[in-house]
Amino acid sequence: MTLVNPMKLTCASISLREPHMAELLARELPLPYLEVMADNFLSGRGPHYHLLKQLAERYPIELHCVGFSFGSTLDPDYLKAIARLAVDLNARSVSDHLSLSAVPGGFVHDLLPVTYQESSLQVLCDNLGRTQEVLSQPLRLENPSRYLSYQADCLTEGEMMTELHRRCGIEVLLDINNLYVTGHNLGIEPEALMADYPAAAVRQYHLAGHAQQPPLLLDNHGNTVSEPVWQLYQQALESFGVHPTVIEWDDDLPALDTLLGEARQAERFATRQGDRTEIGGMDRASGIG
Numbered sequence: 001m002t003l004v005n006p007m008k009l010t011c012a013s014i015s016l017r018e019p020h021m022a023e024l025l026a027r028e029l030p031l032p033y034l035e036v037m038a039d040n041f042l043s044g045r046g047p048h049y050h051l052l053k054q055l056a057e058r059y060p061i062e063l064h065c066v067g068f069s070f071g072s073t074l075d076p077d078y079l080k081a082i083a084r085l086a087v088d089l090n091a092r093s094v095s096d097h098l099s100l101s102a103v104p105g106g107f108v109h110d111l112l113p114v115t116y117q118e119s120s121l122q123v124l125c126d127n128l129g130r131t132q133e134v135l136s137q138p139l140r141l142e143n144p145s146r147y148l149s150y151q152a153d154c155l156t157e158g159e160m161m162t163e164l165h166r167r168c169g170i171e172v173l174l175d176i177n178n179l180y181v182t183g184h185n186l187g188i189e190p191e192a193l194m195a196d197y198p199a200a201a202v203r204q205y206h207l208a209g210h211a212q213q214p215p216l217l218l219d220n221h222g223n224t225v226s227e228p229v230w231q232l233y234q235q236a237l238e239s240f241g242v243h244p245t246v247i248e249w250d251d252d253l254p255a256l257d258t259l260l261g262e263a264r265q266a267e268r269f270a271t272r273q274g275d276r277t278e279i280g281g282m283d284r285a286s287g288i289g
Contacts, residue, residue: 011274012245012266015064020256025058029260033060033222035246036089042081044088056089062204062244063137064093069107070141071114074127083134095140095173095204096122098160105261111144116153116160123166128168142173142202145181145219157182158196165201172197174240175206176233177225177248181217190232194239202240207233207266208248222251225262232268237273243272245258 008030016024017033034055040171041049051175063086064221067078086094098234099111114120132139141164155163164170178254183190209223225233225247 009263009267010127011242011245011270012263013261014259015246015248016052016055017249017253017255018048020259021048021055023256025051025054031059031263033092033243033244035062035248036091038063038065038082038085039092041219044085047141049063050108052089058063061089061091063094064098064246065094066111067101068099068127068131069100069102069211070096070124070127070131071112072121072123074130075102079131079134081082083136085133086137091137093138093140093171094135096144097144097158098164099144108251113144113146113148113150115150115156116155120214121160121163122162125167128164128170132168132170136185138171138203139210140171140173142175142206143174143178143182145178145185145187145210147216149186156196157193158198161201162196162198165198170201171203172201173204174202174236175204175208176236177208177210177229178219180226180229181219183208185215191235195233195238195267197240199240202243203234204267205236205244205245206248207245207262208253211251220251221248222260225265234269234273237269241269242274 005034010032013031013033013035015037018040034054041052043049065082068074073210082094097111098114100111100114101108101110114124116253128139143161163171165172179193183193207225208219208221208231209225211218211220213220247259247266249259
């Protein structure tokens with residue numbers, strides 16, 4: 001069903017998925033930008049890429065990746081491919097995760113956790129620095145969902161992000177659902193995890209659904225955003241300000257209007273927080289970038 005008078009979105013939007021591309025082109029939707037999963041379009045050709053190019057002429061693009069493996073070995077060919085794609089789509093930013101995928105003997109298609117210690121910081125800074133030398137866009141690092149911790153961990157996730165921001169100048173893409181999932185799985189209050197994050201570095205949010213597989217929560221991007229994650233998002237807005245917020249959905253992908261409904265809900269949260277910020281004497285617009 002097509003929305004008759006959709007809310008104009010200024011902060012929140014969606015992560016683009018291929019089944020929705022033609023519909024997005026056919027409708028005049030008031031979206032401020034689109035997030036694009038870069039790894040789906042590295043060939044730079046084909047019918048879906050043709051649709052993507054048309055969408056990029058209509059909407060600003062935030063490029064999101066899953067293949068950098070900043071925590072282990074950086075693939076120079078992958079970096080070049082992402083850099084070409086970012087230029088071709090005139091992307092505003094590039095993001096990936098605080099994780100690793102390249103392992104001895106190959107590459108795993110998963111986001112494995114890094115150890116939160118000084119030796120990991122050195123590897124991460126080297127790889128992030130090499131990436132920043134090639135990209136012309138701001139580089140954002142996202143917190144992953146974690147299902148285990150290491151005995152060698154001696155820093156919190158927020159302290160890792162703080163150090164990476166201080167040493168490398170990276171921005172933070174704070175995934176609120178991942179924060180909630182990690183807190184549940186590791187037995188840590190997500191508010192406590194969030195408290196260590198560098199407020200000056202947070203520039204974007206992700207929201208998504210998760211699945212229950214007791215005793216764990218799984219970050220499957222297959223449901224609407226849960227009420228506890230909305231509450232945590234509200235706290236993030238209060239702590240870090242209003243920033244672009246992306247709704248992600250992968251498993252059991254619903255109709256486009258379902259994603260837009262989630263984006264409108266995020267917009268309502270951001271608008272209320274922006275109004276409170278303005279009342280407090282601050283400029284809301286300074287938080288949107």
